[in-house]
Amino acid sequence: MSDAVTLKKAKGSAPGQYLGYALQPVRLFFHLLTCPSGAYVGLEHVDDVSVHVGDKVVLAEQCKSALTGNPTSNWSVDFWKTIANWIDNSNAGLLSPETTSIQMYVVPQKIHGFSGKLSDLRTDNEIDAAIAEIAKKRSKLASAPECEPFLLKVLGTDLALRRHLIRNFILVNSDSDPIAPIFAHLDATVRREMQEAAVRYGIGDALKLIDETMRSGAPPVISASAFRKRFHAFISAHDSERFLHSLADAPTDEVIKSTVSESPCFIRQLDLVDSNIDEKTRAASDFLRTTGDRTRWAEEGIVFEGSMNEYDSALLRRHQNLKTEVGLVNKSLSEKEQGRLLYSRCSQSSPMALEARIVPEHFMSGSLNALADRREIGWHPDFDKLLDDEAT
Structure with missing residues (x-):
């Protein structure tokens, strides 16, 4: 990448959340997949997300999560602050208002105010008339809106700069969620059942590369072509009929802790053999x-x-065989020790395939604990009696 790409962090970069994902990394991944060949993509550098070709910023994007509120409404603080930040970043030399596309990505869909109208304008006369109309409507308000400081900056900025920014401004608010356009892009090349695993990998790998770049002292900007090679290698290695890919979200530490504390049957089964936390x-x-x-x-x-x-x-048969083996070979162990050994042997034995496909690492252990939760298997030799005694 050209040395001319600035190392300065621009105003306006801020994190957001949507469906468990930070919105900015999702958009980083999207632009890495769709930007021009040879481009670089940045995260919270010139903007929330930015696309660079050579030493030029060709796209600067602000990402707005609108699960509550409407950042596209007339007097939205988010909208006018975004425009004001683009003015500051243009004056600081971080953006080229004549050539940089400036984009506000908002999800989910909202009813648009001034932002929607300004996004459609291209001529100086249209832009000037729209700004005059906004100023007139502001003057008729009973009190100053919360966005007033940012609105005044836009109304008072250099005329040519304002025209360039609005001419190049695009409001993107057509997605119901930010993952949908990524799935649409992958539809032609990645099997449907593989797509969610691919998206999870892609977002995580993009963040990993950004982190590695920053730790090396370089700006948080990565090569799209290098990223795509890694992503395609992942697809080639994993997009096979031999694999079953996990679609379940990894539970949070809080959910795991709550599950353990609630002592469902599979946890009580582990308690019977004094398993550790x-x-x-x-x-x-x-x-x-x-x-x-x-x-x-x-x-x-x-x-x-x-x-x-x-x-x-098949797990039931394996459990029964290992239970017999543990009982015969380890008669000197206490019943609790035999139970812990049985659980270890069952959980750590070679994973069994499902429909001749390799399962995720957690699946066999999770299935064993599901069977224990239904009391179809147990670890302590007398688990049924002990569980019944607990219930009385």
Whole structure:
């Protein structure tokens, strides 16, 4: 990338959240997939997200999550602050108002005010008339709107600069969620059941590359072509009929802790053999992810429900065989020690395939704990009696 790309951090970069993802990394990934060949994409550098070709910023994008409020309304602080930031960044030399496309990406869809009208203007006369109309409407308000400081900056800025910025301004507010356009882009090249895993990898890898770049002292800007090579390598390695990809969100630490504290049956089974908190925490995480995967795979027709029953039957047979082996070979151990050994042997044995496809790392352990939750298997030799005694 050209040395002319600025190292300065521009005004207006701020994080947001949408459906568990930070919005900016989602848009970073989108632009890495769709920007011109040879471009570079930045995160919270010249703007929330920016696209660079050579030493030119060809796109500066502000990302606005609008789950509550409307950043596209007439007197929106978000909207007028965004324009004011673009003025500051233009004056600072971070943007070229004559050639940089400046974009406000808002999700989900909203009813537009001045922002929608300004996004459609291209001639000086149209722009000047719209600004005059906005100033007139402001003068008729009973009190100053909250956006007043930013609005005044826009109304009072250099005429030529304002015309350039508005001419190049685009409001993007057509997506119901920010992941949808990524799926649409991947539809032609990536199997549907692989897409969610690909998106998760892509967002995470983009953030990893940004972090590595920043730690090296370089600006948070990465090569789209280098990123695409890594992304395509991931698809080639994983987009195979041999793999089942997890579609379940990883549970948060709070959810895992809550699950353990609620002591469902599979946790009580581990308590019977004095498993430690780390084992119970891993078991809860695996159980929750596996439950989510089973539901999603069935709903989306990725795995036949009967195949999951066959998988569980195979786990039951393996459990019974290992239980017999542990009891015969380790007679000197206490019943609790035998139970911990049985759980370890079952959980760490070679993963079984489902429909001849490799399952995610958590799936076999999660399935074993699901069986324990239904009391179809147990770790302590007398788990049924002990669980019944607990209930009385």
